[in-house]
Amino acid sequence: MSIQETSKTTQAPRTEQAPLLDVRDLEVTYAGGAAAVRGVNLTVEAGQKLGIAGESGCGKSTLALALLRLLPAGTKVSGEILLDGEDVLTMKWGRVRAVRWAGASIVFQGAMHSLNAVHRVGDQIAEPILLHRKETPAGAKRKTGELLEHVGLPASRADAYPHELSGGQRQRVMIAMALACDPRLIIADEPTTALDVMIQAQILRLIEQLVTEQDLGLIMISHDLAVLADTCDRLAVMYAGRVVEEGPALQVYEDARHPYGKALSAAFPRIGDPASRFAPRGLPGDPPDPSDLPSGCAFHPRCAVAVESCSREDQALRDAGRARRAACVHVGEAERPGAKAEAETGTEAEAAGEARSSTS
Numbered sequence: 001m002s003i004q005e006t007s008k009t010t011q012a013p014r015t016e017q018a019p020l021l022d023v024r025d026l027e028v029t030y031a032g033g034a035a036a037v038r039g040v041n042l043t044v045e046a047g048q049k050l051g052i053a054g055e056s057g058c059g060k061s062t063l064a065l066a067l068l069r070l071l072p073a074g075t076k077v078s079g080e081i082l083l084d085g086e087d088v089l090t091m092k093w094g095r096v097r098a099v100r101w102a103g104a105s106i107v108f109q110g111a112m113h114s115l116n117a118v119h120r121v122g123d124q125i126a127e128p129i130l131l132h133r134k135e136t137p138a139g140a141k142r143k144t145g146e147l148l149e150h151v152g153l154p155a156s157r158a159d160a161y162p163h164e165l166s167g168g169q170r171q172r173v174m175i176a177m178a179l180a181c182d183p184r185l186i187i188a189d190e191p192t193t194a195l196d197v198m199i200q201a202q203i204l205r206l207i208e209q210l211v212t213e214q215d216l217g218l219i220m221i222s223h224d225l226a227v228l229a230d231t232c233d234r235l236a237v238m239y240a241g242r243v244v245e246e247g248p249a250l251q252v253y254e255d256a257r258h259p260y261g262k263a264l265s266a267a268f269p270r271i272g273d274p275a276s277r278f279a280p281r282g283l284p285g286d287p288p289d290p291s292d293l294p295s296g297c298a299f300h301p302r303c304a305v306a307v308e309s310c311s312r313e314d315q316a317l318r319d320a321g322r323a324r325r326a327a328c329v330h331v332g333e334a335e336r337p338g339a340k341a342e343a344e345t346g347t348e349a350e351a352a353g354e355a356r357s358s359t360s
């Protein structure tokens, strides 16, 4: 699994070993002009777990919704979303509806809002099985019971209404529903938000177990880098609609190369470092308005090490060592002509940034 910066004109050949999901140059702009996803490239192979992290508003959910064409009418979407080699963006609607269950399915946060309060959970799980798998009612009932047991609930819970289940049980139902038509890819958008830590850990282990057993691809979205580092193989960090850093999950979490990745990671307690639990650091300022993005690198107004060119030029993802890639002028700068002078300015900017944050 990797995330790549490719030129808009470059089309990688579709080979027999094409990844399960191959997203190329994805751009999403909402009707009001918010550029929520900008030039995202990513791939997910079967059996792999990609975490997508970033502050609220950086475009994580928009990316997830775009993958299954769930965005509101009037939203402009361009690029390619190849699921098993088939472009979701150019499919006919009938095919999109089938792909939403059998190709890839989403587990949303807050199961109470996603489940229909007036229908038994079993009927809600059975519905896509009847519709897309064309099972008989008896076959759909049997499969529903199997799915519930698979996610750790007794088959008899099929008769329960959502309000009769705990938050963790409801989220298990959502996972069973996502698995109803045997998808190849699961997209989990903050699947454990609003659950207590013990239940959160159980749900994360369940998702991991199902992905491994069934050789599924997983995209897990969260603002919690620590949860993603614990669950996923790889991590992509988004800022203002772009992937600014990606690499092996633990390495990105423990040693991010992009100043935003570093700041995000510093905001969480370190595994094995109890002292950090009491000293998580915040990032001054707010993410930019996607309808009015800063010029150059969108992170430069908040960046403690920004140099003059950062307000003019955005950077592509580049090799940051140890299989990581980061979109920052300082990454790999030793080899770049003129880097020394900019780095010195950066040191001054860093000092100024520290002064700013210590006084704020």
Ligand SMILES: Nc1ncnc2c1ncn2[C@@H]1O[C@H](COP(=O)(O)OP(=O)(O)OP(=O)(O)O)[C@@H](O)[C@H]1O
Residues within 6 Å of the ligand: 030, 031, 032, 034, 036, 054, 055, 056, 057, 058, 059, 060, 061, 062, 063, 072, 223, 289, 290
């Ligand atoms: N339907 C919409 N119409 C217009 N703008 C939208 C819409 N949905 C989201 N946005 C904007 O797009 C940007 C990205 O939002 P998105 O929900 O994808 O971010 P996110 O990273 O998932 O945030 P969160 O973690 O809070 O869910 C935000 O600035 C948001 O206000």
